[in-house]
Each structure stands twice: as C-alpha cells, then as structure tokens.
Amino acid sequence: MIWVDTLVQGILMGGMYALFAAGLSLEVGIMRLVKLAHGDLIVMAAYLILLLVTLLGLSPFVAAAIAAPVMYLIGWGLQKHLLNRTLGTDILPPLLVTFGLSIALQNALLEGFSADSQRLPTGAISTASLDLGVLTVGVLPLLTFGSAVAVIVGLNQLFYRTELGRAFRATSDDPITASLMGIRPGNIFAKATAIAMLVVTLAALYLGMRSNFDPNIGPARLIYAFQAVIIGGLGSLWGTLAGGIIIGLAQTIGAAINPEWQILAGHVAFLVVLLLRPRGLFPRAFD
Amino acid sequence: MNTQSHIPTYVVTTRTKASQVTAVVSVPLLALLILLPFFAGRGLIQDLFFVLTMLVLAQFWNLLAGYGGMVSIGQQAFVGMGAYAMFGGVILAGIDPIPAILLGGVAALIVAIPTAFFAFRLQGPYFAIGTWVIAEVMRLIMAQVQSLGGGTGTSLPRAATREMWATEWIAELFDVRNSAARDILTYWLALALAAASIAAIYALLRSKPGLALSAVRDNPEAAKSVGVDAGRMKWFVFLASAFGTGLAGALIYVQKARISPDAAFSVTDWTAYVLFIVIIGGIGTIEGPIIGVIIFFLLQSLLADFGSWYLFTLGIIGILVMLIAPRGLWGLITDKTGIQLFPVRRRLRGGTANTPKN
Amino acid sequence: MSLLTTKGLTAHYGDFQALFGVDITLNEGETIAIIGANGAGKTTLMRSISGVLQNSPAMITLSGQQIGGLSADEILPLGLAMVPEGRRLFPSLSVEENLLIGTYGRKVDGYWTLEAIYDLFPILAERRTNPGTALSGGQQQMVAIGRALMSNPKVLLCDEISLGLAPVVIKDIYAAVPKIQASGASLILVEQDIGQAMKVADRVYCMMEGRVTLDGAPDSLSRDDIHAAYFGVSA
Numbered sequence: 012m013i014w015v016d017t018l019v020q021g022i023l024m025g026g027m028y029a030l031f032a033a034g035l036s037l038e039v040g041i042m043r044l045v046k047l048a049h050g051d052l053i054v055m056a057a058y059l060i061l062l063l064v065t066l067l068g069l070s071p072f073v074a075a076a077i078a079a080p081v082m083y084l085i086g087w088g089l090q091k092h093l094l095n096r097t098l099g100t101d102i103l104p105p106l107l108v109t110f111g112l113s114i115a116l117q118n119a120l121l122e123g124f125s126a127d128s129q130r131l132p133t134g135a136i137s138t139a140s141l142d143l144g145v146l147t148v149g150v151l152p153l154l155t156f157g158s159a160v161a162v163i164v165g166l167n168q169l170f171y172r173t174e175l176g177r178a179f180r181a182t183s184d185d186p187i188t189a190s191l192m193g194i195r196p197g198n199i200f201a202k203a204t205a206i207a208m209l210v211v212t213l214a215a216l217y218l219g220m221r222s223n224f225d226p227n228i229g230p231a232r233l234i235y236a237f238q239a240v241i242i243g244g245l246g247s248l249w250g251t252l253a254g255g256i257i258i259g260l261a262q263t264i265g266a267a268i269n270p271e272w273q274i275l276a277g278h279v280a281f282l283v284v285l286l287l288r289p290r291g292l293f294p295r296a297f298d
Numbered sequence: 299m300n301t302q303s304h305i306p307t308y309v310v311t312t313r314t315k316a317s318q319v320t321a322v323v324s325v326p327l328l329a330l331l332i333l334l335p336f337f338a339g340r341g342l343i344q345d346l347f348f349v350l351t352m353l354v355l356a357q358f359w360n361l362l363a364g365y366g367g368m369v370s371i372g373q374q375a376f377v378g379m380g381a382y383a384m385f386g387g388v389i390l391a392g393i394d395p396i397p398a399i400l401l402g403g404v405a406a407l408i409v410a411i412p413t414a415f416f417a418f419r420l421q422g423p424y425f426a427i428g429t430w431v432i433a434e435v436m437r438l439i440m441a442q443v444q445s446l447g448g449g450t451g452t453s454l455p456r457a458a459t460r461e462m463w464a465t466e467w468i469a470e471l472f473d474v475r476n477s478a479a480r481d482i483l484t485y486w487l488a489l490a491l492a493a494a495s496i497a498a499i500y501a502l503l504r505s506k507p508g509l510a511l512s513a514v515r516d517n518p519e520a521a522k523s524v525g526v527d528a529g530r531m532k533w534f535v536f537l538a539s540a541f542g543t544g545l546a547g548a549l550i551y552v553q554k555a556r557i558s559p560d561a562a563f564s565v566t567d568w569t570a571y572v573l574f575i576v577i578i579g580g581i582g583t584i585e586g587p588i589i590g591v592i593i594f595f596l597l598q599s600l601l602a603d604f605g606s607w608y609l610f611t612l613g614i615i616g617i618l619v620m621l622i623a624p625r626g627l628w629g630l631i632t633d634k635t636g637i638q639l640f641p642v643r644r645r646l647r648g649g650t651a652n653t654p655k656n
Numbered sequence: 657m658s659l660l661t662t663k664g665l666t667a668h669y670g671d672f673q674a675l676f677g678v679d680i681t682l683n684e685g686e687t688i689a690i691i692g693a694n695g696a697g698k699t700t701l702m703r704s705i706s707g708v709l710q711n712s713p714a715m716i717t718l719s720g721q722q723i724g725g726l727s728a729d730e731i732l733p734l735g736l737a738m739v740p741e742g743r744r745l746f747p748s749l750s751v752e753e754n755l756l757i758g759t760y761g762r763k764v765d766g767y768w769t770l771e772a773i774y775d776l777f778p779i780l781a782e783r784r785t786n787p788g789t790a791l792s793g794g795q796q797q798m799v800a801i802g803r804a805l806m807s808n809p810k811v812l813l814c815d816e817i818s819l820g821l822a823p824v825v826i827k828d829i830y831a832a833v834p835k836i837q838a839s840g841a842s843l844i845l846v847e848q849d850i851g852q853a854m855k856v857a858d859r860v861y862c863m864m865e866g867r868v869t870l871d872g873a874p875d876s877l878s879r880d881d882i883h884a885a886y887f888g889v890s891a
Contacts, residue, residue: 043422044423045422045423045424045426045427047371047423047426047427093617093621096621097620097621102369102422102423103363103369103581103620103624104620104621104624105423106369106371106422106423106426107369107573107577107616107617107620108616108617108620108621110371110570110573110616111612111613111614111615111616111617111620112613112617113613114566114570114609114610114612114613114616115609115610115613115614115617116613117609118606118607118609118610118613119606119610121605121606122605122606122607122610174756174760177749177753177756177757177760178757178760180746180748180749180753181746181748181749181757183748184746184747184748184749185744185746187708187728188740188744188746189746189757190707190708190727190728190729191706191707191708191728191729191732191737191738191740192729192732192757192758192760192761192803192807193728193729193732193733193760193761193762193807194729194757194760194761195729230430230565233427234427234430234431234434237424237427237431238431241420241424241428271441271442274434274438275435275438275439278431278434278435278438279435281431282416282431282432282435285416285419285420285428286416286419289419289420
C-alpha cells in the first residue's frame with residue numbers, strides 16, 4: 012500500500028510546513044507584515060538550540076524550552092525598535108528592510124557557524140515508529156504534526172477567547188480606533204511578533220531534529236511558509252494547516268514519481284491554487 | 299468695451315539647467331567610454347562591464363518597483379531565462395552568441411507573460427514572494443534540461459566563442475588575444491545597452507504613458523478614475539523590465555561563457571545586489587541607480603575578500619538607508635540642492651505678463 | 657468645577673491650520689454641545705482632545721493634568737473616552753466583543769457594565785454575537801456609544817452621533833443621553849444637526865473655520881446669532 016504510506020507521509024510533513032507558517036500567519040494577519048527574514052529566523056532559532064545543546068549538554072527539547080523566551084525577547088525587540096518604524100502605507104520599507112535583515116542574518120550565521128550542515132542530536136526518537144497495523148508512521152513526524160495542531164488550537168484560543176486576542180484583532184482592523192481603547196498598537200505588534208517567535212522556536216526544534224540545516228536554508232522555509240499561508244487564505248490558521256498539508260502532499264507525491272521533482276511539485280501545487288482560488292481556500296481577513 | 303483678451307501661452311516642460319548640462323556632458327563622456335579600450339587595461343574593461351550590466355539590471359528593477367510600484371524579488375527569473383535562451387540558441391541551434399542575446403531578451407519577455415499572469419493575482423509583499431517562487435520554479439525546470447547541462451550547467455562551445463561576431467576584427471584592431479577581444483566586444487555591447495536603457499526609460503517617463511505610470515503608482519484608483527488603464531500600464535512595465543533584464547542576463551552570460559541554474563537564477567547576485575544598488579542610490583529616480591552602482595562597485599572592491607561579512611554589511615547598510623534616508627543618496631542630494639539630471643516632473647513655463655481685464 | 661479645558665488650542669494638518677486658538681471649558685456634570693458646519697474644525701477639536709492628534713501639553717487640561725501632548729492610549733486610562741466620527745466599529749469583533757474592548761485600557765468599577773449597556777440598548781443584547789459591522793447604522797452607533805461607556809469615563813466625547821441616521825433613529829439615540837448624564841459622565845456632543853444637541857446641552861459652542869464664534873446657554877442664543885455664527889453671513 013505504497014500510496015497510503017505516501018499520503019500519510021505527505022500529511023505529516025504538512026505539519027512541519029504548518030509550523031513554519033503559523034508564526035508568519037499570525038504576523039500577516041495582525042500587521043499585514045510579511046517578514047522576508049522569517050525563514051532565517053527559524054534557522055537562527057535552530058542554531059540557538061544547537062548552541063544550548065552543545066554548550067550545556069541539554070536535550071533538544073529542554074534547549075528549545077530555554078531558547079523560546081530568548082526568541083520571544085528578540086522578536087519583541089526586533090518588532091518594537093526596528094520593524095514598527097517601517098510600518099505605514101508604503102509597502103517598500105518593510106519589504107526592503109526585512110530583505111536586508113534576511114541577508115544580514117544568513118551571513119552572520121555563516122560567519123558564526125560556517126556553512127557546515129548541522130543536526131540536532133535526537134537519539135532514539137528520530138527513528139522510532141508507531142505500528143498502526145495498516146502502516147507505520149514515524150514518531151517524530153507524528154509529534155511534529157501534533158505540535159502543529161496544538162499550536163493552531165492554542166493560537167485560535169488566544170485570538171478568539173482572550174482579551175489580548177481581541178486587542179490583536181481590533182488593532183489589525185483599525186489601529187487608530189484601537190488606540191482610543193487604550194491599546195498601544197506598537198506594543199501589540201511587538202507582542203504578536205514575540206509570540207510568533209515562540210512558534211518559530213518550536214518549528215526550529217523539529218526542523219533541526221528531522222533534517223540537516225545550514226545558514227542558507229532560510230529562504231526555502233520562507234517560501235514554504237508563505238505558500239501555506241496563501242493557499243490556506245489570509246487570516247485563517249486552520250487554513251494555514253490545510254495549506255501546509257497540501258504542500259506536503261504535493262511534495263511527497265512528486266517525490267514518489269521522481270525524487271528530483273519534489274520541490275517543484277510543491278511550487279506547482281501553489282501555482283495551481285493561485286490560479287483557481289487567488290484568495291486561498293479559507294480567506295477570512297477583511298483586506 | 300474692451301475686447302482685448304490676452305490668453306497666456308503655457309508650455310509643459312521638464313527641462314532644467316542641470317538636465318541641459320547633463321545632456322551636453324553626456325556626449326563627450328560617451329565618446330570617452332567608447333574609446334576606452336584603446337588605452338585601458340583588460341581589468342578595467344571587465345570591471346566596467348560588470349558595472350554597466352548591473353546598472354542595466356538596476357534601471358529596470360527601478361522602473362518596475364520605483365516607478366511601477368511593483369516590488370519584485372524574482373527578476374533573477376529573467377536573467378536566468380535570458381541567459382539560458384542564449385545558451386540554447388548557441389548550443390542547440392548553432393546561432394552566434396551575439397544575436398542570441400536578442401533571443402534571450404525575447405525569451406524573457408515570453409516567460410514574463412505567464413509570470414505576470416500568476417504574480418498579478420497577488421498584492422504587495424505577496425507579489426514579491428510570488429515572483430521569487432516563480433523564479434525558483436524556472437530554476438528547477440532548467441535544472442532538468444539535460445541538453446543545457448542540467449543541474450551542474452555547461453559552457454559555451456569553444457568554436458562559438460572563438461568565432462563570435464566581430465571578435466576577429468577587434469583582435470586585429472587592438473592587437474590582443476581572442477579572449478580579450480571578447481571582453482572588449484561585450485563591454486561595448488554593455489555600454490550600448492546601458493545607454494539605450496537609460497534613454498528608453500527616460501523617454502518613457504517623459505511621455506504621456508510615463509505620466510500615467512506615476513499616477514498608477516501613487517494612487518491606482520484615482521488614476522483609473524481619470525481614464526488611465528492601470529492594468530495595461532502594469533503589464534507594459536512588467537514586460538518591458540523583463541525584456542531589458544533578459545537582454546542583460548544573456549549578455550552577462552556571453553561574457554561568462556559558463557552557466558549553471560544556481561548561478562543564473564541566483565537571488566543574491568541578481569536581486570539582492572540590484573536592490574542594494576537601487577536603495578542606496580535612490581529608488582524612483584534615474585540618477586539613483588547610477589550613483590548606487592558606483593558605490594556598490596567601490597564597496598565590493600573594498601570588501602570582496604571578506605566573504606560573508608561583505609554581504610552582511612550590505613544587508614545592514616540597506617536596512618539603515620531604508621530607515622534613515624529612504625530616498626537614497628540621490629534623494630538626499632536632490633533634497634538639498636534641488637538638482638535633477640534626468641528631470642521628469644512637468645512644470646508650466648510661459649504665460650504672458652498681461653492678464654485678462656474685466 | 658472645570659473638568660476639561662482647552663486654552664489657545666491650535667492644530668495643523670501639515671501646512672494647513674485647522675484650529676486657531678480654541679478655548680473650551682467643560683465643567684463637572686455638564687453637557688456641552690459644539691456645533692458648526694462641515695469643515696469648521698469640530699472633529700479636529702475632538703481628535704486633539706482625545707489624543708489622536710498631539711498638541712502642546714499645556715493646551716489641554718483634564719482634571720488639572722496637562723494632556724495636550726499625550727496619545728489616545730495614554731488618555732483613555734485617565735477617564736476620557738470618545739465615540740469617534742463614523743462609529744468605527746471593529747469588523748473582526750462581534751457586538752459583544754466590541755463592547756468588551758472598551759475596557760481594555762481602563763477597568764474601573766462603575767455604573768457601566770455589559771448588562772447596563774444591554775439595558776440601555778436592548779436591541780444589542782439580541783445581536784451580541786453578530787459581527788460588529790453587520791448591524792444597521794443606528795445599532796452600530798449604539799455599539800460605539802456602549803463601547804466608550806464601558807470604560808466608565810468621566811468625560812465622554814461624542815463626535816457626530818447623528819450622522820447619516822434617520823430622524824426616528826436619532827431620537828432613539830438621544831433618548832439614551834439623559835441616562836448617560838445621570839450616570840455621572842460629563843459630555844461633549846459635537847453635531848452638525850443642532851436640534852437634538854441643543855435640547856440636552858447646558859451650554860453651546862459654535863465653531864466656524866477653526867474658531868469659536870459663539871458660546872452660551874441654548875435658550876440665551878437667538879436664531880440669528882446662531883445663524884451668523886454657524887454660517888458666517890448675516891441672515
């Protein structure tokens with residue numbers, strides 16, 4: 012039953028892409044800001060985790076738990092002091108500043124860590140699998156997918172059931188009127204990016220455990236994240252999960268036909284969705 | 299009853315003192331550049347080739363983003379396709395590399411049509427990443443074309459490079475080896491392309507469609523309400539930029555004579571550097587990229603040995619310039635002095651001293 | 657006891673000056689109306705007081721504190737809330753969430769709670785889960801007023817709450833004003849339609865082209881005075 016196996020693998024891989032995308036989706040939904048450095052921030056978090064693992068001998072999970080608040084603060088500072096200054100009606104500044112950030116980050120990491128491929132030491136879990144009778148699934152991909160779902164559930168709860176979530180949505184609608192409610196848009200944006208960085212850290216953990224990483228793989232992650240967000244539809248986190256799954260499926264099916272077609276298949280799926288449903292599958296935001 | 303009515307006559311003009319000076323100075327400057335191979339070393343010619351081709355890329359990205367309002371980070375698609383089409387013409391159809399450059403421009407233009415079709419479905423930052431995705435698709439597709447080297451790439455056949463148009467004549471004229479003659483030839487072509495691009499872009503901006511373009515960039519809805527076909531304008535600018543970029547890409551790879559998908563579709567070489575040039579120099583002006591490319595070249599000469607720190611520095615400078623001086627170096631100069639070498643703003647000149655009396 | 661005063665308030669939009677030295681006083685427990693034609697500067701005045709526009713600190717004083725230079729998010733916690741022109745509800749929030757967001761910056765025990773708002777405008781209770789903007793104009797105005805009241809403000813600014821509404825609906829909205837006054841809030845009502853505003857106000861200011869042209873108690877002002885102050889031409 013090769014095809015069932017391929018499908019399941021594709022869906023689980025979708026969980027990985029959804030994790031890449033969830034943080035981006037949050038930022039895009041609230042701030043209409045696409046950080047071209049998003050993928051590089053994931054890679055940076057992976058290196059941070061690696062650093063903690065090698066320096067302190069911790070397990071990747073514990074290291075990630077420590078790295079998370081660090082990334083939170085970095086995200087907060089980045090948004091508050093750099094990116095908030097680019098927000099406005101002109102689309103050029105945020106694009107160009109985050110592009111410059113992407114280049115700077117990649118090369119700083121290159122200088123700091125060299126271009127060597129790295130991997131987080133994972134131990135038994137990387138090869139462990141679950142026998143479900145009709146097929147076997149890897150524990151790590153399952154964990155990744157489960158984390159993605161948990162993150163999206165958590166973010167939705169935050170957005171729709173908490174006061175902070177109300178503030179996020181209000182600020183996204185109308186920052187000026189939001190300030191009349193005592194909301195500080197600049198702080199809200201900083202908080203949004205900071206929370207997104209928590210998701211980024213989780214994504215980095217699974218990225219580092221599952222495959223090799225080096226300073227230059229950031230842009231490809233950005234593209235997958237972006238594709239998942241667009242396919243899913245702006246403003247919908249479950250849509251982002253669906254988008255991730257579609258890309259994951261397209262890639263695994265493409266790879267099953269011809270290994271060299273894996274990435275191309277994902278791009279083609281994106282273009283097809285763009286052709287048929289330009290606003291994505293579940294668009295929600297009032298753009 | 300006083301029937302005299304003095305109707306003032308007005309003339310719309312873009313000419314300024316500085317622009318007149320520029321027009322006058324550019325003639326001997328161009329002549330100097332054309333005659334340069336007679337007394338310059340090969341190194342300088344190669345450096346200038348690099349500067350001129352980057353200038354062409356920058357001018358067309360500036361047209362697209364600065365004037366057209368379409369921020370693309372996927373122009374490498376057209377550099378790559380232009381270069382590969384040229385290679386295809388030479389290797390598969392036996393065409394001489396020089397006319398094959400035109401083939402490169404046309405190929406980029408053709409490929410730009412489906413690109414625009416997909417990309418225009420997206421706005422703002424999504425448009426930007428969308429263009430990048432499409433460039434990646436092209437890179438991945440070209441890596442599958444085995445007849446052009448597949449993933450590892452290929453070189454121009456020696457016969458083709460040795461017998462390129464006019465190289466023999468140039469080799470004799472300057473008494474240099476064939477490879478140096480190629481460098482001189484490509485240099486002249488780059489000079490011609492750069493001059494033609496600047497002239498064409500300037501002419502466009504001074505024309506009625508050019509005015510419409512500014513209107514569309516500033517406020518598409520308002521532009522449409524006065525009858526500007528915003529959609530047509532966007533298509534025209536996108537295709538024109540693709541064509542120019544494709545020509546430049548093909549020319550660059552005639553000189554390099556070796557191609558690979560990763561190099562020809564490189565985001566760093568054909569987008570990051572170009573963005574840097576335009577931002578530092580001044581986006582939305584013709585003078586900006588000219589200044590930008592000079593600064594870029596100086597920076598590269600100074601820092602190229604430092605590998606990643608060089609790129610890191612470029613990134614940081616780009617960020618700082620965007621935050622502090624978003625209109626770039628030329629923007630600062632224009633703000634302080636009001637000088638415009640390639641002015642496009644229309645002013646009213648004329649009128650008479652008499653005004654109608656009631 | 658003066659609660660809110662502006663002294664020589666000026667405001668600019670770039671090169672364009674919108675306010676030329678406006679002096680307004682709101683006393684505790686008072687309701688004042690500010691009337692004037694389109695473009696008179698009324699909304700600019702409201703935006704200045706509420707902090708959407710920043711001015712010199714000393715130009716605006718609230719309970720003795722200089723607030724002229726503060727931003728809106730700093731002014732709300734001090735007890736000044738605004739019902740903005742055009743209502744400006746949040747489309748991504750439901751009616752109830754729009755009301756709740758009003759307490760984000762200022763949580764004070766007071767008369768106005770969610771129940772009290774639903775009591776004031778019962779129709780909103782029926783629509784509490786609808787998206788904020790899926791309501792009629794009048795109902796949206798009710799939400800906007802409720803949203804501002806949720807912070808139990810000492811000073812409530814109402815910018816053209818009758819704009820675009822049918823006369824019958826305007827009466828309904830203004831029927832709520834006495835209850836708002838009774839809860840202890842001091843009101844500034846900005847209106848183009850002077851009928852309703854003059855009925856509930858203790859004092860009236862008239863503005864034209866960025867200046868105060870008339871002020872006094874409603875019954876002390878003649879029709880001709882108002883006409884001249886409003887339009888700038890003698891009747």
